[in-house]
Every structure is written in structure tokens, then in C-alpha cells.
Amino acid sequence: MDLVLGDVDATEVEREAVDAVLGTPTSRWEGALADGNGHAAAEGHLARGGHRAREQRHLLLPVLHSVQERVGWISPGALRYICQRLTIPPAEAHGVASFYALFSLEPQPPVVAHVCTDVSCLAGGASKLCGELRERLGEPGSQGADAPAGWMESPCLGMCERPPVALVATSGESPHEQAIAAAGIDQIERALAGEEPADDARPPVHQPPEDLRLLRRVGQVDPESIDSYRAHGGYGALRAALDLGPDGVLREVIDSKLLGRGGAAFPTGRKWEAVARTARRPHYLVCNADESEPGTFKDRVLLEHDPFSVVEAMTIAALATGCERGYLYMRGEYPLAWDRMVGAITQARDRGLLGERILGSELSFDIELRRGAGAYICGEETALFNSIEGYRGEPRNKPPFPAQSGLFGRPTVVNNVETLVNVLDIVTEGGPAYAAVGTEASTGTRLFCLSGRVERPGLYEVPFGTRLRDLLELAGGVVDGGELRAVLLGGAAGRFHTPDELDVELSFEATRAAGATMGSGVVVVLDQSSDLVGVLRRIAAFFRDESCGQCVPCRVGTVRQEEALARLANGSPRGSVEAERELLNEIAQGMRDSSICGLGQTAADAIGSALEKLAVFPNGGGR
Amino acid sequence: MSRALTAAPPRTVELKLNGETVKAREGMTILQVAQREGIEIPTLCWERTLTPVNACRICVVEVEGSRVLAPACNRKVEDGMEVQTHSERVRHSRKMVLEFLASSVDLTTTPNVERWMKEYDAQPERYGPPAPPHAEGERDRLRAGHHEIPDGSQAATVSQPTKVDNELYVRDYSKCILCYKCVEACGTDAQNTFAIAVAGRGFDARISTEFAAPLPDSACVYCGNCIQVCPTGALMFKSEHDHREAGTWDESAQHVTTTICSYCGVGCNLELHVQDNEIVKVTSPLDHPITHGNLCVKGRFGFQYVQNRGERGSGRGGRRAGNGSTPALGEQPPAAGDD
Ligand SMILES: Cc1cc2nc3c(=O)[nH]c(=O)nc-3n(C[C@H](O)[C@H](O)[C@H](O)COP(=O)(O)O)c2cc1C
Ligand code: SF4
Ligand code: SF4
Ligand code: SF4
Ligand code: FES
Ligand code: FES
Numbered sequence: 001m002d003l004v005l006g007d008v009d010a011t012e013v014e015r016e017a018v019d020a021v022l023g024t025p026t027s028r029w030e031g032a033l034a035d036g037n038g039h040a041a042a043e044g045h046l047a048r049g050g051h052r053a054r055e056q057r058h059l060l061l062p063v064l065h066s067v068q069e070r071v072g073w074i075s076p077g078a079l080r081y082i083c084q085r086l087t088i089p090p091a092e093a094h095g096v097a098s099f100y101a102l103f104s105l106e107p108q109p110p111v112v113a114h115v116c117t118d119v120s121c122l123a124g125g126a127s128k129l130c131g132e133l134r135e136r137l138g139e140p141g142s143q144g145a146d147a148p149a150g151w152m153e154s155p156c157l158g159m160c161e162r163p164p165v166a167l168v169a170t171s172g173e174s175p176h177e178q179a180i181a182a183a184g185i186d187q188i189e190r191a192l193a194g195e196e197p198a199d200d201a202r203p204p205v206h207q208p209p210e211d212l213r214l215l216r217r218v219g220q221v222d223p224e225s226i227d228s229y230r231a232h233g234g235y236g237a238l239r240a241a242l243d244l245g246p247d248g249v250l251r252e253v254i255d256s257k258l259l260g261r262g263g264a265a266f267p268t269g270r271k272w273e274a275v276a277r278t279a280r281r282p283h284y285l286v287c288n289a290d291e292s293e294p295g296t297f298k299d300r301v302l303l304e305h306d307p308f309s310v311v312e313a314m315t316i317a318a319l320a321t322g323c324e325r326g327y328l329y330m331r332g333e334y335p336l337a338w339d340r341m342v343g344a345i346t347q348a349r350d351r352g353l354l355g356e357r358i359l360g361s362e363l364s365f366d367i368e369l370r371r372g373a374g375a376y377i378c379g380e381e382t383a384l385f386n387s388i389e390g391y392r393g394e395p396r397n398k399p400p401f402p403a404q405s406g407l408f409g410r411p412t413v414v415n416n417v418e419t420l421v422n423v424l425d426i427v428t429e430g431g432p433a434y435a436a437v438g439t440e441a442s443t444g445t446r447l448f449c450l451s452g453r454v455e456r457p458g459l460y461e462v463p464f465g466t467r468l469r470d471l472l473e474l475a476g477g478v479v480d481g482g483e484l485r486a487v488l489l490g491g492a493a494g495r496f497h498t499p500d501e502l503d504v505e506l507s508f509e510a511t512r513a514a515g516a517t518m519g520s521g522v523v524v525v526l527d528q529s530s531d532l533v534g535v536l537r538r539i540a541a542f543f544r545d546e547s548c549g550q551c552v553p554c555r556v557g558t559v560r561q562e563e564a565l566a567r568l569a570n571g572s573p574r575g576s577v578e579a580e581r582e583l584l585n586e587i588a589q590g591m592r593d594s595s596i597c598g599l600g601q602t603a604a605d606a607i608g609s610a611l612e613k614l615a616v617f618p619n620g621g622g623r
Numbered sequence: 624m625s626r627a628l629t630a631a632p633p634r635t636v637e638l639k640l641n642g643e644t645v646k647a648r649e650g651m652t653i654l655q656v657a658q659r660e661g662i663e664i665p666t667l668c669w670e671r672t673l674t675p676v677n678a679c680r681i682c683v684v685e686v687e688g689s690r691v692l693a694p695a696c697n698r699k700v701e702d703g704m705e706v707q708t709h710s711e712r713v714r715h716s717r718k719m720v721l722e723f724l725a726s727s728v729d730l731t732t733t734p735n736v737e738r739w740m741k742e743y744d745a746q747p748e749r750y751g752p753p754a755p756p757h758a759e760g761e762r763d764r765l766r767a768g769h770h771e772i773p774d775g776s777q778a779a780t781v782s783q784p785t786k787v788d789n790e791l792y793v794r795d796y797s798k799c800i801l802c803y804k805c806v807e808a809c810g811t812d813a814q815n816t817f818a819i820a821v822a823g824r825g826f827d828a829r830i831s832t833e834f835a836a837p838l839p840d841s842a843c844v845y846c847g848n849c850i851q852v853c854p855t856g857a858l859m860f861k862s863e864h865d866h867r868e869a870g871t872w873d874e875s876a877q878h879v880t881t882t883i884c885s886y887c888g889v890g891c892n893l894e895l896h897v898q899d900n901e902i903v904k905v906t907s908p909l910d911h912p913i914t915h916g917n918l919c920v921k922g923r924f925g926f927q928y929v930q931n932r933g934e935r936g937s938g939r940g941g942r943r944a945g946n947g948s949t950p951a952l953g954e955q956p957p958a959a960g961d962d
Contacts, residue, residue, distance in 0.1 A: 004842035076834050089817030090833035098822040101768030545768045549828030551678050556723035559826045566775035590719030593692045594680040
């Protein structure tokens, strides 16, 4: 490859932002300046550039983040310098940068508020807030680069229990992100003006600790102190695991019948075993904390309020599967969770609980944190690998499966945050004891994210087999004793349930039999006051925005679905309402059958279930 | 391809194809077996010389026991597999893919599509009248994760002005189905130049140079290997484009002369497409053992000297001239004298 770079140079500030991640360049090949200005070996064309630089491609996303934060956008000059440092063709780097919603390829205001307009926030006042923002600041995204501040609409920001939600991103010398939950116009305006509002970081957990397993330390433990974590029983599980040894841990996890909580409900023990038994090394562990399914915030609560449990659980998984390195890939919009995980990993390293020979054992393991940049699809495991590796977050073909060829083409275990945290109890109390909780096929407890028109929104932990009705009761039922219209179970990729369907048992087997899914544990409650049509259109818009664009059925199908829904909502169907419904069904069937990945395959499920069951367009379209 | 490198001789597997028991070599794809059996499975993004991306999904087939349909172009046959290539489900998915593409992309120069549309009863009109074309550069600037909420009265398309920024070939992305072939040909599958990549996301994804820079400012070396594999005519010799614009493109009046490139000693096969005694484009056979369809700029575009017969003022000068910033290889060798 001949690296052909344009002739625009990076500014001094842009170079600094890149060097902050990659270190200062050591040769002209890598882009060191001719004047030598403190740079060693700036002369000549050292042969060490290319290959070593290319091996750093996985640093592309961190570097892009650094430039975005420092400068507020990725300019052609900055991209050029990045490409020079990493030996990446500019067209490819541009393809990667333009894949992510959080990167701007045009100048934009230094402070930008991303305002959630997704399902739970829609049911919680987002439309009013956006109306006010329109009045004061103009249309979203319309503020020029010279404006002091701007705003944009955003998909779910993962704080759905306190709507409406905004994330204010400030670029510059001291860049920072500020999540504002239960955001009012005044708060946002103050944040846009540079004020940092006091963060209400109380965990949204309302059950007493004695009713909780996964969440029992949440709100009890100091998430910034490893000593506090240990005082609450932390690292007992790792000791137990080291006593059991890799095979012993594997056996307990298999016996526990633990199923993945990331959506696909795959048996964790089988996944681990496949990697553990693979001779090819190294093995990688990936903790999937991309959590971008609208209505989901469970992993955030664990990461923010019990971060050491995630570190400990990953360490045990690494022991069982023979991984020396783990990656935790977190969505880009979780500033507090990020800080807490950085703190937890640092403290664990300082105490010898990450690194070489952990607790004096044979086990060596460390964790690298990676930050997403606004792409739901990067939660799909193979898209996630591509994203870490510095490529566009497009799902790969399966087979091969991650256990054979995953991150960097190596055998890889990938698990959801919640899945992993379950392992602590499994190791401590043993697989069979763990399996005694829940139902025959769905063992243990499950986290449910309740939001929307419910009395006490928040995160709830119940044993599998609990009925949906009882879960709603636990959260106090419909807000103000209102009348239930529908429950969206499983998120945008889930399905709507009617008030008559509340007896469904929340287990993998029962929801599957009912043609439903628990997905990532989303329960969005809508009452008679909710704008159901608005919610459906938001879901359609979400998939249209988040499709990676790789395959035709999803890339175009999501567009056609949104258009047909718009016609129904406007009361102007082509042909008849029946014809539009039939068209939507046909689109859905095509997407379900022939899309590459789960995004396209489920993109019509929620909308289809609503049209089928909820009398959305009673009088031939319109609202 | 990689087959040849493995030590053990390939096993034979037995599968059912549309109910008939057939034998196949392990490692073959469903598509290969179907082709051998004379069953037509449409393809768009597959090409024998390129790594399968299975993105278009027009080749999907039903594999017994599988929840979703499988792309025939990349799914390997297995012992005991039962495959339906034309079941109701399959036909429906193909119909949808065709409708989705035909309602959003200009397929007028994509071979076979018209026939397939009839065969699968595709009715792209039912998505409504097409939206007006995008302004120049508009699609190049679309930001991931954001779009204008539609009212549904028009069907969104990728329609936009043709990019004419050099004298050798044009890029009409109104015709692009995003099959990734050009990207593969420009990248690791052939050219290793990486001048183009997919940018943006979802329906706004597009083939692009960095920041949509014009080709002369990009890494492009004008090998034309992307044109060779483009299945839709989105990438087109400028000579063909100009003829089509003028309404003078006439394939029935063309003949193809096969020859060997005279520039260097590699021995690349060239197919000169000639209309009215004028070379209008150059291809190379995809199954040619040396080129696999790939050429360099000299073989692909350096043909003008062949037809410099000293006849000045033939009216073709404008099309041949370089504009200074782009290669005008058509003029050499020998030194051009007709401008
Ligand atoms: C579009 C899409 C988005 C996904 N997002 C997530 C996610 O945010 N977090 C997650 O854990 N799994 C997500 N998954 C599921 C992962 O692909 C994978 O199955 C999961 O991480 C495996 O972990 P588990 O076995 O512990 O559930 C997603 C899948 C799809 C198709
Ligand atoms: S289904 Fe959608 S998200 Fe998945 S690969 Fe296809 S286009 Fe991408
Ligand atoms: S002509 Fe060659 S170098 Fe230029 S974009 Fe096409 S394949 Fe790449
Ligand atoms: S330009 Fe042609 S080859 Fe490239 S993606 Fe589009 S249709 Fe395919
Ligand atoms: S934060 Fe708004 S819907 Fe989740
Ligand atoms: S030809 Fe198989 S997916 Fe395109």
C-alpha cells in the first residue's frame, strides 16, 4: 500500500491530541516534524514505521476520540496525521470516523447537548423539552461552528429511569461529558453555558438489599474504593475460583445452566468451554458493555455502582477460559461508568488483582477499556470486534463463531456485563445451588429495567419465572394509578404486550413460547396518555439510523418501514390501510429472513406486534 | 482457492438440492453446486475473483433447520444438508431485495435485473414516487445516526449527480447498490491502493474517498479494476458515459478484440471494445490466469495511441484531453499531437 496523504496539515493542537494517545512520533515516516523540536530521530525515513504502526490500528478509535474531545471535530488535517501515524489509508480512516454518531466531520459548536428522544424519554417529556430547545436554540444540529453551543437529538442514553435525559459534551482544553437526567431546559442551558450541575448519582434501585443478589452491593458499597468492595465480600469469589482451578470453575458454570443476558440467551458454560478447549493462543475475553438497546440501563448501574464486581468477574472468566487479556467495550455515552471503571481497574492493578501472577497464583490477566462512539450495532459481538480493531462496526459473517475466530482472529469469549457478574455467586455457592433459583431452564435472577409510565422506574432484580404483572406491581404499577395501554418488553428489538398478556412468565422458555423476548430486560410501560404512534415511529427511526448499512434488506427495509409507518400516521396510506399493513408485513418478512444480523432480523418485531395487537390505527390511519 | 493448499484431499458430501440428491466436493458453496446443476441463483455482490461479502442477500436460499435464510454465495455445502433454492420464503426475500434496490437505486445499467424483476414479481412502484435527487455533495456529508424524518409521500433514493472529476472514468453513485466490490478490488483483493472505502452508515452509507475528495486528489492510480467488477455501471469509462449521455452507445454495433497489452512483459490479456472504429472501453477476462480481470492504468486506459491515425479534428479531442491534474495517458506513447 502506498499511503497517499492530502496536503492539509494538522494543527499543533490536533497533533497534541493524537500524540496524547500514541506518544510523540519518532521518525519522519510517522510524521515527526522536520525542525526536530524536541522530537528524537526526526531526520530520515526510518524503516521501523510501517509494520509496527499498522499493528496499532486498534488505536484508531481512541485517537479519534482524543481529537474529537480536544478539537470538537475530526478535520482533514487531523485525519491525515492520524493516518500517517498508524499507516492507515485515509479513505478507510474516514470510513471508520463517519460510521460513528459521536464523531463530527465538520466543525461544530464546542458544547453540544445530545438530547434523548427515545421511547422511555418520549413517554417522559422529551417532546416538550425538545420543543423548548427548538425555541431557544433553533433546529437540532443547525447551530453553526461559531455558535457557543448546539444541540442534537439522540437515541437512548441509558438513563431511562429519569427522563428526559441529555448528555452535554464539551470539547476543548479540559473536555468533559455531563449526563443530565430528568433534564429541564434550564439545567441544559446552564450546562451549555459551562456550568457543571450537581450529579445525582444515586442508584435507581428500590428493593431492599436482602431481596437482591446481583444488585446487593449497589448503593451499599463505595464504588470508588476497593477496600469497601472487599469489606462487602469482594474478591472472595476470585479466591474460591483459584481454589477450584480453571476446570472447576468451568464445571460450576456449566452446572449453573447460566444463559447469556445480552439478548441471545446462549449457554455461558458451553461458550467458555469451547474457548478453553481451543489450543490456539492467545485467547481474548470481551466484556460487552455497549448497552444501547433503547430502554436498557442495567449494565450502567452495575458499572457505576459496583465496578469492582465486573473486574472480579472478568478475572474469573479469564481464569476459566485461559485469557491473558480482556477488553471491556463500553458505549461512549457513559461518562460516570467510564470513570468508575478506570478507577476500579487502576486500583485492582495497584493491589495486584490485575496483572502478573494474581494473588500469587499462575493467573496473569489485565483489562483494557475501550469506548464506543455512538453506534448501537457495535453491541453485536462481531461488530464489536471490528470496532475494537479499528474497522467499521459492521457485523461479520458467522461462521466462524467468536469461539473459533473472534477479536484479532483469535478464540474469543464475549459476554454481557450482567452475565459475567452472575459468575461471582456461581463460583461462591456452586453451580447446582445457583441453579436452584429461577425456573428449570432459566436459572438465577434477572435484571429488569423499568421505565416509562410506571410509578417507581428503576432497576429490579427478580428470579426467573416471575410474572410480568408482579414485576409491574413491584414498581408500583402505572403512574398515578393510570390505565395501562401496553408494555414494550425487550426493547426496540422486543415486542409489545397488551394489558391482557401480563401473566406471561418471565423466563427464556415461556417468553419464547409466547413469541416474545426479554431481550436485555427492558420493560417500558405506556399508559393511555402515551403517544403510541410516536413511540412506533421513534422505533422505526432508530433502526433506520442504527442499521450499519451492510445488507440490503436492513439498509433499505428500515427506510421503507419508516416511510410506510409515516403514511399510516399521517392518515395518507397508499391504497388502503390494509395495503400498508400488508406491505409492512412483507417488509418485515424480508428483513427477518434475509438480513445478516440480529438488528435487521428484529427491526420489524416491535412495530409488527403493535400493529397486530394494539389497534394503533383504529380509523384507517392517522392518530 | 485456498483449497489447493490444504493437505488432505477434499471429501465428497451428499446433499439434497430442491429434493434431488447431489454430490459435491466439501468446501464448495451452495451457489457453485447450484450453478453446476444448472439452477440459476441470482447474485449481485458475489464475484469469483473477490472475497464474498454476502451483503446484497439476493442469493439467499432456505437451508432445512436454519432459522434464517442463508447466502448461497458463501455458505458451504455440508453432508446431509437440505437446500431449497426457490421456495416461497426464498422467492419472497429475493423479491424484497429487488424491490428495495429498484426503488432506491437506478438499475438501468445492471444486467439481468429486469429479467429477475419479472421472475420474482418485484413491484418497486408500491413504495411511492421517488424522492428528488440529492444536491451535489449532499449525501457525502450525511452524519451517522441522524436523518430527516420522512412523511412517506416519496420513496427515499440514493439519487445524486454523477461525479465527473477526471478524464478516465466517472462515478454515478445513483446506480450504486453498495456491493463492496470496488472497495475489495481497490483493496486487499487486487490493487492494494485503498483509494475508496465505505463511509457513513445505514441508508446513508456510500463509497467514498476521504472527505469525498475528487479522485485526482486521492490515492487512486486509475487501474480501473473497480470499474471491471462494478456490477451496476455506477463506475464507468468516461468514454462509455459520454456515449450514453449523447445517446450514441450501441453495444450491438460493438465488437471485442482480444489482444495482449504491449506496455510491459507481464502479458495481460486485453479486450478492446470497439464501436465505430473507436475503442470505447477496455476489459480483461475475470477468468484469465494472469490478470483475473485486473490491469494497470496503462493497459486499461493507455489505448489512445492505437487510434491516433493522424486524423485531426475528428470531434473526439475534448474527450481525450487531460486537464492537467489528471492523467492523460491516452496521449502516450507516441507523443500526442492532435490537441
Ligand atoms: C444489534 C445487536 C445489538 C446488541 N447489543 C448488545 C449489547 O449492547 N450488549 C450485549 O451484551 N449484547 C448485545 N448483543 C448481543 C451480542 O451479540 C452477544 O450475543 C452478547 O454480547 C453475548 O453475551 P452473553 O452470552 O453474555 O449474552 C447485541 C446483538 C445485536 C444483534
Ligand atoms: S442486518 Fe442491518 S445492522 Fe445487521 S449487518 Fe445487515 S445492515 Fe448491518
Ligand atoms: S481505479 Fe484502481 S486505484 Fe482507483 S479507485 Fe478504482 S481500483 Fe482503486
Ligand atoms: S460503485 Fe459499483 S462496485 Fe462499488 S459498491 Fe457501488 S455498485 Fe458496487
Ligand atoms: S435515556 Fe432516553 S430512552 Fe433511555
Ligand atoms: S450474491 Fe450472495 S449475498 Fe450478494
